[in-house]
Amino acid sequence: MKKIAIIGRPNVGKSSLFNRLVKKRDAITSDLAGTTRDVKRKTALIIDKEAELLDTGGLDKGCELFDKIKEMSLKAAYKADIILFMVDGKGLPEEEDKKLFYELQAMGKDIALVVNKIDNDKMKEKLWEFYEFGTDAIFGISVAHNRNTVELLDWIYDKLPESDILKEEDENNVQIVEEEKEELSDEEFFSQYAEDEEDDGYIYWDEEEIEDDSIFAQNDRIKEFDENDINHIKIAIIGRTNVGKSSLLNALLGEERSVVSSVAGTTIDPIDETIVYKDKQLTFVDTAGLRRRGKIVGIEKFALMRTKEMLENANMALVVLDASEPFLDLDEKIAGLVDQNRLACIIVLNKWDIAKREDHDKIIKEVRDRFKFLAYAPIITLSAKSHQRVDKLHDMILEINENYSQRIPTSQLNEVVERALRRHTLPSMHGQVIRIYYATQYETRPPKIAIVMNKPKGLHFTYRRYLTNKLREAFNFSGTPLLFKAKKRGEK
Template sequence: MKEPLKKIALIGQPNVGKSSLFNRIAKKRIAIVSDLAGTTRDIRKHEVEVLGRKALMLDTGGIDETNDAIFSNVKRKAIECAKEADIILFMVDGKRIPDDKDKELFYELQDLGKRLALVVNKIDNDKEKERLWSFYEFGIDDENLFGISVSHNRGTKKLFEWIAKDLPPSEEEIALALQTLKEEKKGQDDDDYFEDEEEFEEEYIEEIYEEDDEEQEEDCDDKINVAIIGRTNVGKSSILNALLGEERSVVSPIAGTTIDPVDEAFEYEGKTITFVDTAGLRRRGKIEGIEKYALMRTKEMLEKANLALVVLDASETLVDLDEKIAGLVDEYGLGTIIVLNKWDENMDTFKKFEETVRSKFKFLYYAPIIAVSAKTGRSIGRLKDKIIEIYNNYSQRIPTATLNKIVEEAVIRHALPSPNGNYLRIYYTTQFESKPPRIALIMNKPNLLHFSYKRYLINYLRDNINFEGTPIHILARKKGQREEDNEESFQG
């Protein structure tokens, strides 16, 4: 007997774009689209295919908490529809401030225990993505929050993949997977394995689902782009060769041997690490011709990098140019490791040199310092491990509940200031972006929060969460504040 189709319910207030999304999924104009709130009043049902997998889509009427009998009936039908559904898409307008009606309904839907996504529509461009931070107030996990624009067809693929993951595979997928599995089983000792096709399908249909889950996991970000920067002849090419375990970059005592960045990649701890051995940077007055081009290429590379190795020559005295080069990393907001190359001294000497580096690079106080010797291979393995650790810190997402608890503790320990008698209050805290971590403080008077208190909060966060090697951006904002009105972020 054929199993019934899984049901997907579209729920939300009027005029948030449910009918448009319904039509987008159905690939035809079925639901009426209008700027008039409440155009859809009945529940429309239509069989659809989401990435080749079939489902029954239910489009409910817009829910509006009014005394109007029609809308009261619409809400009742919508809730009933959600109870029947296997998957619920709760849709909100990304151009509006999240309101209490949305939150109340969302929490009611959460209590149903169904697979639930919060779909924020009308995020029409990259600039408007920052509006998503205010919707973390719902307490939604990252994997269940989607910023999309139905009208511009932006962000819908990720949503469709999320939906399809919970739908049974299509007949074509099953047939192809079964055929592949049969071919893999050929030659095994069990000669009568394929006598019962139905038994074969029941036994291995679970494998198909597992393969699909593996594909979803493979979509996660496991690529790290590492920039290697420093003055000419500090040993960047030697460090690259030591990390790769073979000589792939020309090493020479002549300053400026490396002109073009050389991309090299290798697998380590389940990550693909791509190094760019940048051309050595000289003083601006000495940059001529092809080296000027090399500097331009280096900056282009930094825009694409996640992490940077700031290489210093431990056998020489630090100069102002070292500080300027390190400043590029700070400018691009990269995860950072300070690497002391050509290190052959004892630990006491290292402590003294470390103090000098910390004094010179105060803006990179969060970056770990590792002393290595590319020539002997000393601490190269430790440097590889540290790259993985810093990238994990750089790309991590801290749950809103965890951030709120830490910030509340910080405020208890050191109360918010009261500039000119103004009462400041932080409503909640949420991380709305990673690489690097960007954290929003949602409060009543964000423009009155002094940068020194933001620095205190950053330090307190570092005391409670492993953010070693990564900058943290703190932004103070009002509820529903639009990006064009945003206060500049504080980095530390």
């Protein structure tokens, strides 16, 4: 599959063109220079041919962060097969742009000069000034108004091989959007889905609030995931700013994929990258670092929204903590998102190479005390920067996925429940005897257990916790939440 890189200075419309070509609001756009920082990759359908589209950060000089963004963007350009070099049609041609354009052109790549913001017919006169770049592949377009993009698409299409045409049988499995829905601005989109200011970010499990289903009368039926689902693990890397999430992603991939900088909040767009490890497909998502609500401003609002979207689609979370600094209340709030989304979890104590080794037991104890709601999550100490013990994390992810996806036979479940009942009987409720008839697992990822009984409300949370502990003693549920649902026998 051919790679198409969109290159240019900040604020020329690269991410807007990226969104237009992938037919989805995927990259965050704003008027703030440096919104895009990492290289974002998505498969796009150009008429009926597939290509990998790369949205790069703006080519600009400045601080350490902008220099690293430029370096990553140029690496993407050199690896690409086709380059869309974007400039702002409202300004004058820049000598630095021409110099870089000639350099990329000399490499023998297919390169087009895309002059954006040609919003009306009067603006077309400005296009002549850009012919001094010396290329015939010049396209004056307006991404915002979707003007004159057909010729650009045809040019790209001609550069893609016939072998990349989407086969008819595959096309049935791909949703091609014929008419784009009316698009909202990022501000309007965020305002629709932003949390209420008073929301504490947590959702608590309550069996009475769960939607009813009809499986409980049939003792041994369970919702199964197909092999492709189980073999594909989607892992979100979350944590507050500057704990080393991007460094961890790079270490897990074995290459520099995400921009790493001392500037807090370097990552804005969630960056996903997939590797194959021991026949399993691991998709890592480096999410934006989260701050306290009062400090979230500008494009970080959209980054927070995208992070929450990614967590909804993930199977597992790596909660990254900075072991060299005191833990904050914000760390607990962020970890609460894992509990909210019922994800498998590993707690990663990063920067262990600069932490105080003599405080090992003290640090581990503090983690367990602060994150009691993630008591099931194993802890790994490592250094993403030096790659210390990062290799162990891959195997730990596979082990946790097995636990998260396992199905416990009903007979074995009930043996454990019966032993638990013999040891501690259920307390009565208002003088009424509470009976558990049987337990059965009805879903995986995460494991969900139905407790079928005469008085579902009689299953007190303390006894539910007792059953949880007994099941964890009997089966390997390390790294995964274990959820209960109390129902009457035959209840639909």
